[in-house]
Amino acid sequence: MITARRTVFFISDGTAITAETLGQSLLTQFNHILFEQITLPFIDTAAKAERAVNQINMEARQTGLPPIIFSTLINADIRSIIMKSQSKFFDLFEVFIDRLEQVLNVESSHTIGRYHSFVSNGIYDVRIDAVNYALGNDDGISTKNYDKADIIVVGVSRTGKTPTCLYLGMQFGIYAANYPLTEEDLFGRYDELPNVLIPFRKKLYGLTIKPERLHRIRSERRSQSRYASLHQCQLEIAAAETLFLSEHIPYINITTVSVEEIAATVLHECGLQRRVL
Amino acid sequence: MITARRTVFFISDGTAITAETLGQSLLTQFNHILFEQITLPFIDTAAKAERAVNQINMEARQTGLPPIIFSTLINADIRSIIMKSQSKFFDLFEVFIDRLEQVLNVESSHTIGRYHSFVSNGIYDVRIDAVNYALGNDDGISTKNYDKADIIVVGVSRTGKTPTCLYLGMQFGIYAANYPLTEEDLFGRYDELPNVLIPFRKKLYGLTIKPERLHRIRSERRSQSRYASLHQCQLEIAAAETLFLSEHIPYINITTVSVEEIAATVLHECGLQRRVL
Numbered sequence: 001m002i003t004a005r006r007t008v009f010f011i012s013d014g015t016a017i018t019a020e021t022l023g024q025s026l027l028t029q030f031n032h033i034l035f036e037q038i039t040l041p042f043i044d045t046a047a048k049a050e051r052a053v054n055q056i057n058m059e060a061r062q063t064g065l066p067p068i069i070f071s072t073l074i075n076a077d078i079r080s081i082i083m084k085s086q087s088k089f090f091d092l093f094e095v096f097i098d099r100l101e102q103v104l105n106v107e108s109s110h111t112i113g114r115y116h117s118f119v120s121n122g123i124y125d126v127r128i129d130a131v132n133y134a135l136g137n138d139d140g141i142s143t144k145n146y147d148k149a150d151i152i153v154v155g156v157s158r159t160g161k162t163p164t165c166l167y168l169g170m171q172f173g174i175y176a177a178n179y180p181l182t183e184e185d186l187f188g189r190y191d192e193l194p195n196v197l198i199p200f201r202k203k204l205y206g207l208t209i210k211p212e213r214l215h216r217i218r219s220e221r222r223s224q225s226r227y228a229s230l231h232q233c234q235l236e237i238a239a240a241e242t243l244f245l246s247e248h249i250p251y252i253n254i255t256t257v258s259v260e261e262i263a264a265t266v267l268h269e270c271g272l273q274r275r276v277l
Numbered sequence: 278m279i280t281a282r283r284t285v286f287f288i289s290d291g292t293a294i295t296a297e298t299l300g301q302s303l304l305t306q307f308n309h310i311l312f313e314q315i316t317l318p319f320i321d322t323a324a325k326a327e328r329a330v331n332q333i334n335m336e337a338r339q340t341g342l343p344p345i346i347f348s349t350l351i352n353a354d355i356r357s358i359i360m361k362s363q364s365k366f367f368d369l370f371e372v373f374i375d376r377l378e379q380v381l382n383v384e385s386s387h388t389i390g391r392y393h394s395f396v397s398n399g400i401y402d403v404r405i406d407a408v409n410y411a412l413g414n415d416d417g418i419s420t421k422n423y424d425k426a427d428i429i430v431v432g433v434s435r436t437g438k439t440p441t442c443l444y445l446g447m448q449f450g451i452y453a454a455n456y457p458l459t460e461e462d463l464f465g466r467y468d469e470l471p472n473v474l475i476p477f478r479k480k481l482y483g484l485t486i487k488p489e490r491l492h493r494i495r496s497e498r499r500s501q502s503r504y505a506s507l508h509q510c511q512l513e514i515a516a517a518e519t520l521f522l523s524e525h526i527p528y529i530n531i532t533t534v535s536v537e538e539i540a541a542t543v544l545h546e547c548g549l550q551r552r553v554l
Contacts, residue, residue, distance in 0.1 A: 016541065106280075
């Protein structure tokens with residue numbers, strides 16, 4: 001039940017993704033408040049900061065409450081402009097930088113954080129390369145690059161293989177292929193791995209899901225089909241899980257899990273080294 | 278020049294993505310220190326916390342320096358176990374929660390942050406749906422769903438359209454299609470939009486890149502081809518930028534920009550509303 005409303009600003013010299021990520025984690029701890037969220041990225045000049053202050057003060061007047069600001073502003077001049085607004089200012093950065101300087105016994109550079117560029121030296125950033133790898137090795141369309149894979153995600157149709165592989169590439173620079181377990185794989189040669197996967201047994205990771213959920217997802221695509229029927233979903237899931245167990249393939253049930261959690265679990269359980277920062 | 282080394286742990290009850298995101302932003306402020314980074318996600322029992330403490334203390338002994346810990350642990354019991362380790366503990370969460378409780382005048386729930394599940398009610402999470410949309414409307418393979426697009430990214434081959442669209446979907450739940458500007462589009466009818474894009478003029482956003490970089494990227498794929506030649510890249514880029522200007526299509530040069538920055542810029546300049554939290 002919502003009992004209050006509050007406006008929140010995420011403000012940064014850069015993309016504001018860091019401010020959003022931590023700020024939103026904090027806000028989830030307050031279930032009964034509806035937060036109106038406004039992101040102001042790239043606030044890197046005094047003029048932009050002044051415009052932001054006007055916007056914040058207008059919110060304060062209209063709502064009768066000072067907005068909450070989550071800031072990762074690095075530039076001290078810009079920060080001091082924003083701090084003059086009618087707001088509750090949460091500095092997600094400076095409070096830690098000061099103590100880190102003490103712990104590390106060096107001064108920080110106070111430069112705006114740089115992400116890896118999209119391209120460098122004409123080569124794609126490793127994350128983009130990993131995303132391209134996931135796209136080129138999606139859904140079993142190609143199996144000849146499996147030696148380059150960090151991991152090969154397996155599961156029946158519509159268990160989230162593609163988004164999981166894309167996320168692993170985008171977030172961690174992990175090269176993830178995926179292979180769909182078809183009826184032929186599951187029922188043709190019971191309890192055995194498809195031939196193409198046998199050399200890569202140690203790279204396999206399984207995804208599974210509750211049959212009822214799979215039934216509903218498949219029905220969105222092809223309702224009334226055998227493919228989407230609850231019975232078919234039950235058969236496929238049972239065969240896939242049997243295969244995972246008999247072949248000692250680690251797996252996760254994704255029914256109530258987010259793509260972030262799937263990816264973090266895979267990374268952790270498989271002991272994969274992320275390639276990004 | 279690297280002048281020191283330090284071990285850093287990112288510790289969380291959940292995926293640790295928030296701890297990594299803020300922690301790594303902070304670490305980029307200390308260029309001359311090489312940080313050995315270890316992520317410990319899903320530390321949600323006392324037993325796991327004790328094992329983490331052993332690992333931290335072993336690092337402290339081996340390196341002769343207390344590791345830095347960036348924590349988003351919510352459970353107070355688990356946090357107190359970790360805080361007994363030989364470490365410099367940075368609590369990215371509790372310090373803000375306490376002040377937020379004061380500002381909002383309510384107690385926080387102290388529950389572990391939940392991400393959106395992969396599926397709910399049999400329907401994919403909006404982000405997964407948006408990723409599927411990007412995949413189904415990639416590279417002009419289909420143009421019939423453009424009415425559903427929040428944005429249509431346009432640019433010549435190899436300017437980062439696909440990763441940009443996937444990131445917009447994954448991070449923000451934005452429905453992003455992309456359309457490749459071909460030679461026919463660019464040189465067949467000079468300075469005019471392809472017919473299929475005309476009804477969607479207001480949804481268009483352009484990507485461009487320095488011709489020299491494009492030449493190198495394309496050479497990775499098809500070296501010595503006309504497609505990859507510097508001359509061809511110069512012609513295509515010049516024609517694409519002329520089109521963007523004459524048609525008033527906003528655009529960004531991605532040469533030194535990351536995919537996060539591209540996506541945040543698109544979102545900001547186009548005034549798109551993110552669908553995720």
